[in-house]
Amino acid sequence: MESNLLLEQQRVREMMKFIQLEIAKLEGDTTKLKEDVIHIRKHFWDEVRVSTDSFDDYMETIIGLRQEAQALAIRQSTHRHAGERLDALKRLQHIPYFGRIDFKEEGTDQTEPIYIGVATLTDPSGEDFLIYDWRAPIASVYYDYEPGPAMYRIPDGGNIQGELEKKWQYIIRDGELVSMFDAGVTIGDEVLQQVLGQGTDKQMQSIVATIQQEQNRAIRHDKGKLLIVMGAAGSGKTSVAMQRIAYLLYKYRDTVTSDQILLFSPNPMFSSYVSNVLPELGEENMQQATFQEYMRDRIDEQFKMETPFAQLEYVLTKRDSPNYPVRIAGMKWKASVACFDYIQEAITRFGTEGMAFRDIRFRGRILVNKDQIAKRFYSQESTMRFANRLEEVRLWLESKLKGFAQNERQKPWVQEAVDSLDNAQFYEAQVALAKQKGLRGDDVSDVEVDEKDLARLIVQRRMNPVVKAVHSYDFVDWTGLYCQLFDVQSNGNVTLPKEWKAIGAMTKKTLDRGHIFYEDATPFIYLKEAMLGFASNRSIKHVVVDEAQDYSPFQFAFLKQLFPSARMTVLGDFNQSIFSHSQDSNEFSLLTTLFGEEETSSIHLAKSYRSTKPIVEFTKRLVPNSYPIVPFERDGKEPVVEEFTSKTTLHAKIVAKVNQWKEQGFTSIAIICQSAKERKDVSSVLGETMDHVLITTKSNEYEEGVVVIPSYLAKGIEFEAVIVYNASDKVYGDESLRRTLYTVCTRAMHELIVFSLGPKSHFLEE
Numbered sequence: 001m002e003s004n005l006l007l008e009q010q011r012v013r014e015m016m017k018f019i020q021l022e023i024a025k026l027e028g029d030t031t032k033l034k035e036d037v038i039h040i041r042k043h044f045w046d047e048v049r050v051s052t053d054s055f056d057d058y059m060e061t062i063i064g065l066r067q068e069a070q071a072l073a074i075r076q077s078t079h080r081h082a083g084e085r086l087d088a089l090k091r092l093q094h095i096p097y098f099g100r101i102d103f104k105e106e107g108t109d110q111t112e113p114i115y116i117g118v119a120t121l122t123d124p125s126g127e128d129f130l131i132y133d134w135r136a137p138i139a140s141v142y143y144d145y146e147p148g149p150a151m152y153r154i155p156d157g158g159n160i161q162g163e164l165e166k167k168w169q170y171i172i173r174d175g176e177l178v179s180m181f182d183a184g185v186t187i188g189d190e191v192l193q194q195v196l197g198q199g200t201d202k203q204m205q206s207i208v209a210t211i212q213q214e215q216n217r218a219i220r221h222d223k224g225k226l227l228i229v230m231g232a233a234g235s236g237k238t239s240v241a242m243q244r245i246a247y248l249l250y251k252y253r254d255t256v257t258s259d260q261i262l263l264f265s266p267n268p269m270f271s272s273y274v275s276n277v278l279p280e281l282g283e284e285n286m287q288q289a290t291f292q293e294y295m296r297d298r299i300d301e302q303f304k305m306e307t308p309f310a311q312l313e314y315v316l317t318k319r320d321s322p323n324y325p326v327r328i329a330g331m332k333w334k335a336s337v338a339c340f341d342y343i344q345e346a347i348t349r350f351g352t353e354g355m356a357f358r359d360i361r362f363r364g365r366i367l368v369n370k371d372q373i374a375k376r377f378y379s380q381e382s383t384m385r386f387a388n389r390l391e392e393v394r395l396w397l398e399s400k401l402k403g404f405a406q407n408e409r410q411k412p413w414v415q416e417a418v419d420s421l422d423n424a425q426f427y428e429a430q431v432a433l434a435k436q437k438g439l440r441g442d443d444v445s446d447v448e449v450d451e452k453d454l455a456r457l458i459v460q461r462r463m464n465p466v467v468k469a470v471h472s473y474d475f476v477d478w479t480g481l482y483c484q485l486f487d488v489q490s491n492g493n494v495t496l497p498k499e500w501k502a503i504g505a506m507t508k509k510t511l512d513r514g515h516i517f518y519e520d521a522t523p524f525i526y527l528k529e530a531m532l533g534f535a536s537n538r539s540i541k542h543v544v545v546d547e548a549q550d551y552s553p554f555q556f557a558f559l560k561q562l563f564p565s566a567r568m569t570v571l572g573d574f575n576q577s578i579f580s581h582s583q584d585s586n587e588f589s590l591l592t593t594l595f596g597e598e599e600t601s602s603i604h605l606a607k608s609y610r611s612t613k614p615i616v617e618f619t620k621r622l623v624p625n626s627y628p629i630v631p632f633e634r635d636g637k638e639p640v641v642e643e644f645t646s647k648t649t650l651h652a653k654i655v656a657k658v659n660q661w662k663e664q665g666f667t668s669i670a671i672i673c674q675s676a677k678e679r680k681d682v683s684s685v686l687g688e689t690m691d692h693v694l695i696t697t698k699s700n701e702y703e704e705g706v707v708v709i710p711s712y713l714a715k716g717i718e719f720e721a722v723i724v725y726n727a728s729d730k731v732y733g734d735e736s737l738r739r740t741l742y743t744v745c746t747r748a749m750h751e752l753i754v755f756s757l758g759p760k761s762h763f764l765e766e
């Protein structure tokens with residue numbers, strides 16, 4: 001072992017030297033190549049004699065042009081390759097590799113050592129692989145097998161069988177091999193201990209050196225349209241999501257680019273938290289969005305949409321409001337599979353009856369009344385697509401409006417409007433008419449304007465809002481249609497909630513005020529787009545949804561329609577549903593039906609890596625009916641639960657504890673409050689005594705130091721040490737908040753302290 005270590009240390013040093021030399025050489029080469037490319041571009045035409053006097057001259061010109069273009073293309077391609085190699089070398093310059101397998105391919109008698117790192121490196125001839133990218137097919141053996149028979153898949157679909165003779169793990173710091181381990185069965189117990197025991201960086205980091213077998217299955221999974229990854233808090237779901245994106249970008253590098261992958265994240269701060277991983281692995285970041293942004297764009301100016309965070313504040317802080325039970329029952333219903341089925345049935349029913357239309361009005365007069373529109377709609381074959389039927393009605397209305405406009409020009413109000421135009425208005429009308437005739441500038445004054453033109457223009461302008469409304473299908477009473485869903489008092493197939501009537505009344509009242517609850521946004525838009533056709537985006541090839549337990553079946557159905565060409569990876573943990581009101585289910589059952597069993601695979605990650613074993617054991621007890629949660633064996637302090645009777649002593653204790661943690665060297669400390677309301681209280685008290693950062697829904701950056709953060713913004717991220725500000729039974733007493741308490745406690749990596757003002761939550765007793 002000792003001599004092995006010396007040999008490997010020697011190899012690392014040689015490799016480091018080689019990498020440094022190559023970097024220096026390539027930096028020179030790429031500068032020269034870039035200058036060459038610029039030079040060729042600049043003097044392109046100087047090098048070509050252009051003449052078309054005779055056929056021979058013409059041919060010579062063509063050949064000259066082709067040669068110059070070829071020279072340019074060759075230089076550009078050499079420059080690009082040199083640039084790529086330089087990038088790879090730079091990624092390897094501190095840690096050239098982290099693992100090695102000794103693999104003997106079946107049918108050969110030679111064992112080849114395969115070194116694995118974050119990029120591929122060949123010798124200068126390009127023939128021998130010095131280091132393999134962790135995503136290369138052969139590297140999968142490193143993650144998937146213990147010594148013994150092993151195999152890996154190659155891109156054409158075949159398998160390479162062989163024997164994995166040995167597996168090593170290396171710890172290399174600043175170009176020196178510090179230690180190496182026989183990685184045997186699982187990769188990384190020792191290395192993992194070290195990695196997980198350290199402090200957290202400002203942002204999430206790649207885990208390629210220590211990916212575990214189950215995680216690797218999820219990262220490299222490549223079958224069907226949908227992959228569901230469920231896993232305990234801290235089991236590496238987000239890490240899997242990020243390494244999986246890197247893997248897909250590598251495997252499909254000829255067909256998929258980073259801007260064709262879209263990650264849905266829970267909030268903007270989360271986006272910044274994960275933004276380092278892909279660049280660290282040499283890839284550009286994928287696109288990121290929140291579901292809320294997609295909804296907001298579609299709801300547009302029609303309603304003022306509540307944000308999901310405002311919705312959560314309501315859930316967490318308005319328990320005493322008399323409307324609370326109805327609103328919560330509504331939230332629960334509107335996010336359920338039952339509601340999804342119910343609206344699907346309603347859409348089918350509207351095909352034969354019950355569509356709500358609006359009168360087309362102009363200057364107080366009804367031009368086409370809603371019954372006429374309904375008659376036209378239902379006069380068409382019910383087998384026709386809904387969108388086509390509505391389009392036919394639109395075209396019919398548009399042609400009717402044209403007729404109305406013509407008649408309207410003769411009306412006295414138009415003549416009056418023409419007569420009352422002052423000079424400025426007349427000139428402005430002249431310019432507009434000139435524009436309609438395609439004239440501009442000086443030509444404007446040449447345009448002859450007669451009364452007929454002016455009448456046409458005046459009617460056109462007055463009717464414009466009506467024309468626009470018809471064009472955007474506002475002749476359908478979308479709000480009425482949505483509200484009408486709540487008028488149905490019984491439905492054969494779906495059980496309606498007992499608060500049904502009150503839910504309907506509350507929904508209507510809110511929409512009438514020009515507001516829309518967040519829970520209504522998706523069903524409302526879904527109803528509309530299911531009838532009009534979904535405005536889809538076909539350029540996205542892969543959609544990744546993190547924190548997927550917080551998405552309703554509607555939202556998934558919507559995503560599927562929105563990105564019809566995309567495969568999906570969905571990662572979540574039902575123990576962490578902050579929307580526990582809305583999600584009773586513990587599985588993504590609708591998702592399976594959406595894509596079909598054939599196209600769906602599920603992987604469960606049971607082992608939890610973030611927190612120490614005592615913290616995992618503690619948090620596990622908060623969710624007794626959960627799927628298995630297995631702690632990674634990492635020692636640490638037992639979590640502390642402490643009750644206080646006064647805020648003053650509680651705050652003094654928080655300040656003392658935080659200061660102590662800072663002295664211990666912790667750089668990421670969170671005081672997690674239940675809501676933003678509570679966060680404000682805490683901050684106003686701590687403000688003078690302790691430096692801290694307040695995290696709000698507007699925070700875009702993941703912050704180091706001491707943060708005060710509401711529960712729902714702490715989703716998905718982690719801190720070295722966590723104080724749960726007030727886990728009293730008053731604050732976390734309701735069953736619906738069990739999962740919230742679990743979520744906040746599981747943010748802690750090394751230390752967890754749960755304070756309570758008054759008697760602690762009974763979940764903590766359990």
Ligand SMILES: Nc1ncnc2c1ncn2[C@@H]1O[C@H](COP(=O)(O)OP(=O)(O)OP(=O)(O)O)[C@@H](O)[C@H]1O
Pocket residue numbers: 192195196205207210211212215231232233234235236237238239240573576609610715716717718746
């Ligand atoms: N194989 C691994 N090697 C090293 N670190 C790992 C590994 N898997 C997970 N981790 C670490 O564990 C922590 C939790 O990972 P991650 O945030 O991906 O989990 P999660 O399942 O998304 O958590 P949650 O659902 O609680 O938000 C991170 O610090 C991550 O780097």
